[in-house]
Amino acid sequence: MNQRQVRFLMDLLSYLVLTTGAVVILIPWVWMLSTALKDNNQVFQIPPVWIPHPFVWNNFWDSMTQPGLPFGLFLSNSVIITVAATVGSLLSSSIVAFAFSRINWTGRNVLFFIVLATMMIPSEITIVPRFIMFKMLGWNDTFLPLIVPAFLGSPFYIFILRQFMLTISMEYDLAAKLDGCNTWSILWKIILPQCVPVFMTVSIFSIQAHWNDFMSPLIYLSSTSNFTATLGLSMFNGEYSTNWTLLMAASIIVMLPILILFAAAQKYFIQGIVTTGLK
Amino acid sequence: MESIVKNQTVPLTQKKRFSNKRKLKANLVGWLMASPWIIGFLVFTLGPTLGSLEISFTDWNLLSAPNYVGMSNYIKMANDPLIKHSVWVTTYYSVVTVPLHLIIGFLLALFLNRQIKGMTLWRTIYYLPTIISGVAVSLLWKWLFNPDFGVLNDLTGLVFHIGKFDWLGNETLVIPSLILMSLWSVGGSMLIYLAGLQNIPTELYESAQLDGAGGFKQLLYITLPMMTPVLFLNLIMGIISSFQTFTSAFVMTGGGPNHASLFYMLELYFNAFQDFHMGYASAMAWVLFVYILILTLLVFVSGKYWVYYEGGERPA
Secondary structure (H helix, E strand, O other), X not given: OOHHHHHHHHHHHHHHHHHHHHHHHHHHHHHXXXXXXXXXXXXXXXXXXXXXXXXXXXXXXXXXOOOOOOHHHHHHHHHHHHHHHHHHHHHHHHHHHHHHHHOOOOOHHHHHHHHHHHOOOOOHHHHHXXXXXXXXXXXXXXXXXXXXXXXXXXXXHHHHHHHHHHOOOOHHHHHHHHOOOOHHHHHHHHHHHHHHHHHHHHHHHHHHHHHHOOHXXXXXXXOHHHOOXXXXXXXXXXXXXXXXXXXXXXXXXXXXXXXXXXXXXXXXHHHHHHHHHHO | OHHHHHHOOOOHHHHHXXXXXXXXXXXXXXXXXXXXXXXXXXXXXXXXXXXXXXXXXXXXXXXXXXXXXXXXXXXXXXXXXXXXXXXXXXXHHXXXXXXXHHHHHHHHHHHHOOOOOOHHHHHHHHHHHHHOOOHHHHHHHXXXXXXXXXXXXXXXXXXXXXXXXOOOOOOOOHHHHHHHXXXXXXXXXXXXXXXXXXXXXXXXXXXXXXXXXXXXXXXXXXXXXXXXXXXXXXXXXXXXXXXXXXXXXHHHXXXXXXXXXXXXXXXXXXXXXXXXXXXXXXXXXXHHHHHHHHHHHHHHHHHHHHOOOHHHOXXX
């Protein structure tokens, strides 16, 4: 075999493997959608039916309006928590990153080393004391334990933003200072506008993390009216475990905001995952 | 800036005072702007970390005042069959899942890196499952694994002509099933490796070709060594995250059947938030932390022998 034949065979193999993998990965999605659109009899048909007949679009509406499971409320709770925590993370982390990248102050390097070190401390260590602390503050069963920490900066986002801010030339700051800008307006008018691409990446991380978060809401929220969408889904699972059509319909609705975000900002998702994996 | 300062004919003492004042102001502004994180670090990280260590030496149950019980939580753990079992379950899961993700993700990235057509489409399909981790995915897979009406049994029957399995209800099958489910999101690591592959300078391959090295030799002597830092980093992150597995087990099996999927974090959660054994749960958290730390250090030490850093130096 010559070089060209080898290349051709390898290309063929690549397409074959990638296509097989893609089909395997797509099956669960198709199955989920198909289940969500079936009526209750067809779900329990053997062998399984792939194309529902008839299409029961009403399942989506029904899954959101089950008695005792106010999904509209759950979704809006998730939106409130996700938006507040993301705004908080962006705001606080970019101010802190500015201090770590563009101001020279005593103790900066030692503190930045601590920022990096805290990224290594796993969250399970702090679960119990945090729960007790929030209980003493009377914050449990409110959104505060899920939102307030975000307003005090997140080490990982501080790290990403700092690395990016270091690439912006210091000439900007000097020129702005000569024009009479103070530090605060340098941050807001000069640096932050240039950080928009990295804000996108950080926002996506934060939105994804808070929307999908399960353990923290599970620990801190106890009344049904405060539940997030993920908690609602898990409760749905407990109470209606045989009603797979509605369960799948509800799952799709809970996934939808992230899927739409992905469709709109795919580039930043990919950039984000590459940043985490390559550093 | 320096020249501006130099050209001024300011007396030395006054200049020094001027720069001292500026230094003071920079310090003030710096600490002030870093203060959100400093406060967050003290209140939400350092405080709770020290608190957790202290609580681990008590019998606190949130109902009565805590008593110091010395090492007894740790001693009790060493003799707790459920804890030992959950360490085994978690280790078993990690030891299989982490290398599988590494190998499959890397192979897929190699195939995808061959100037394949439709890159965006492949990337989207493979990456999609990773963005919606958590409860919704667990529910979907619980339904796929359903012994009577789930589609997995139908497909295995169709392809391999084998009987129906109770994937999640069988003590031997439950962990392999959860591993299978985790492979659905292998696209995440695939993308990282793909980015790594694209970072390898093409000159390396060109000169290897001139020296007559074939495709396999190039893979062995260029691609693999150049990728070891990325593989290394993802090995460590994979170990850390797989030891924290919680949501899938909580939603899909609740630790069953017969504790066969009792992951460590699940047992920790039950101890802390169902039985309110705060002292015991804190001790569990520290043991997990030390266990992960030891594993990570072992990987770090092993890295000396297999991780290749360009220029022979570790990046800072």
